[in-house]
Amino acid sequence: MIETLPLRPSLDRDRPVVALGVALLATAVVLSAFYSRESGDLDLSNFAVGLLATGGLLLFAVGTYLRLQQGDRSSDLVAWPGAFGSVGVGLMVAVAMDTHDATPYVAGLLVVLLSxxxxxxxxxxxxxxxxxxxLLVAYLQGIDDAVGTGDGEGVPGVQIALALALFALLVTAAGWRLPASRVLSGAVAGGVTVVGFAVLTGVLSFEHSLSVAFSGMSSEDGVIYGSSFDGPVADSESYTADAWTILLLALALVLGWCLCAAVTGHVAYRLLVVAMTVTIIPLAMQLLTVTHPSWWGLALGVAGGGVLVLAGLRALRPAPRPEPGPKP
Structure with missing residues (x-):
């Protein structure tokens, strides 16, 4: 759980105002990052706006931290401008370095250090x-450098799924050591992993559908809209292996999040369990091209009903009576 000290009521009431101010400055940073390299060369005017907005966020956070009393230094007046200012530093460094190979590493790790x-x-x-x-930005670049996700030879589903699952595991384990990050680090990494698994499975399913469609075309029909096309052979076994790997990794993550939920009692891990299950299984069914998904639905429904009945029986079980104390 995130530990915070009690704040003065005036600071607590100003949270919406702080959020609005941070949102406007952060928007200026994002606009600067988006348009500073629009023409290829660095647009100094747009870049200067981003630098000023980022500097404003960080200076406000540092100045407020130094001026507030000890018990108020964990307020939103410090945390929100400081956190978004850290991201602003990463974005501005990324804009300055442009397409350099080390840009994601430098920008991402700078955000990690400041955070x-x-x-x-x-x-x-x-x-x-x-x-x-x-950390995710640097980690994803490391995955791309290691497995070559952009080499044009198809999506390496197994490698990406393993890397995403490892990211969730490592971040959760690292954050578990500190009470201030025990829940939130695992929840954020888990949310990223759920989204990553969903996008990966959806992309693989779409790629598989195209492969199946094109592989059915004969060489005589290999001219499509005026361009020659040699239909690729659909490697169904490869996609099947990807789908089962994703399903097994998702199951392992779900079980791990159930354990985290039992230990911490926090709703975030329970939400991750639901999100991973209801998104990945249907997408994996598409990737596996299941002919009778009703059997899967029936099996999952029976299993889910059994688990709920078990939980209900445990809740309705009479509590043990306290043993009577010794007679006076």
Whole structure:
């Protein structure tokens, strides 16, 4: 759980105002990052706007931290501008470095370092979120460099799924050591993993559908809209292996999140269990091209009903009576 010290009521009431101010400055940073390289060369005017907005966020966070009393330094006046300012630093560095191979590593790890410093000083959740996202940027670039996801030879489903599952495991384990990040780090990494699994399975399913459609075309019909086409052979076994790997990894993550939910009692891990299950299984059925999905639905329904009945029976079981104390 995120540990925070009691705040003065005035600081608590100002949270919506702080959120609005941070949102406007963060939007200026995003606009700068989006348009500073629109023409290829660095647009100094747009870049300067991003630098000023980022500097404003960080200076406000640092100045407020130094001026507030000890018990108020974990307020949103420090945490939100500081966290979004950390992301702004990463974006501005990425814009300056442009397409350099080290850009994702430098920008992502800078966000991680600044977020770690903010977390150490305030013990607030926004720094956990930005730190995990910064680490994700560097991690994804590492995956691309290692397995070559953009080499044009198809999507390496097994490697990407393993990398995403490993990311969730490592971040959750690292955050578990600190009470300030025990829940939020695992929840953010888990949410990223659920989205990543869903996108990966959807892309593989779409790619498989195209492969099946094109492989059915004969060489005589290999001219499509005026361009020659040699239909690729649909490697169904490869896609089947991808689908089962994703399903097994998803099951392992779901069981792990159930354990985390039991230990922490936090709803975030329970939401991850539901999100992973209801998104990945239907998408995997598409990838497996299941001919009778009703059997899968029936099996899952029976299993889910059995689990709920078991939980209900445990809840309705009479509580043990306390043993009578010794007679006076």
């Amino acid at each position: 770690a410093a903010g977390l150490a000083l305030t013990r607030r959740g926004p720094f956990v979120v930005t730190g995990v996202l910064g």
